[in-house]
């Protein structure tokens with residue numbers, strides 16, 4: 001690089017110091033003008049060339065170019081610094097600071113009940129079932145009356161019901177079964193539907209009882225539907241949930257909306273000869289089910305002389321507890337992140 005005379009070197013150093021100290025684009029332009037325009041150090045150097053002895057002309061030209069290049073580079077760099085600073089300052093005013101570390105966003109996951117519901121929905125839709133929804137605040141008619149549970153029926157005492165109005169016409173549904181009647185009102189057979197959802201009972205909460213829990217109703221209505229269809233559907237359900245064939249048995253059970261009614265037990269998936277989950281019996285009570293009572297078919301506007309059907313009420317909370325080995329139903333709705341984190345998976 002061309003050496004500068006002590007005088008030119010000191011001029012350049014002074015100009016660079018001014019550039020570094022400049023706090024506005026306007027100042028930078030003034031410094032540039034001072035050096036490059038007429039009367040400035042660079043312009044003077046260039047203007048002096050013709051008057052110099054030929055041997056010194058080349059050196060003077062190179063010195064002028066060096067001063068010009070260094071000064072312009074310094075002015076450009078300082079200009080960018082000032083612009084960046086102005087941008088940051090304006091963002092700070094708006095509450096944005098690009099230099100701050102971003103807060104860590106925790107990734108959530110689906111609740112274990114939601115995971116199982118989605119699997120069951122996939123399973124049942126693959127068998128041609130519709131997935132239905134129903135109101136959680138239900139009319140007494142759908143929750144009880146249309147399900148063959150009239151007002152004076154003792155079966156009402158089996159479910160401590162939350163009532164929503166003084167007249168008792170509105171209740172928090174105590175089971176998902178009201179969706180059966182709603183489904184039949186709007187559809188003609190063949191009907192194949194499931195209805196997962198929350199249900200509510202005024203129960204003393206303990207490890208196996210909660211005031212809010214999840215059920216999944218199932219309903220099939222068609223010509224010549226038999227208990228065999230019911231058993232096959234339940235075995236398919238269990239294979240889907242536990243990933244293996246599971247033996248089932250039916251015991252007689254009384255539910256006003258089915259006739260005959262059954263309790264369906266599944267062979268304990270966790271043991272061969274008894275364990276704490278099955279209370280050493282090797283059987284687990286899984287769900288109430290049965291053939292839809294003709295009064296319920298009539299309430300849904302369907303002729304029981306022509307059609308028959310089966311229905312089941314799967315205790316989803318219980319099924320999820322069985323599948324994951326959860327020992328207290330209250331964990332499910334506790335909202336405790338330490339509990340829920342155990343079920344993280346992409347879903």
Ligand SMILES: [Zn+2]
Pocket residue numbers: 268269270271272274275276277278279280282
């Ligand atoms: Zn067992």
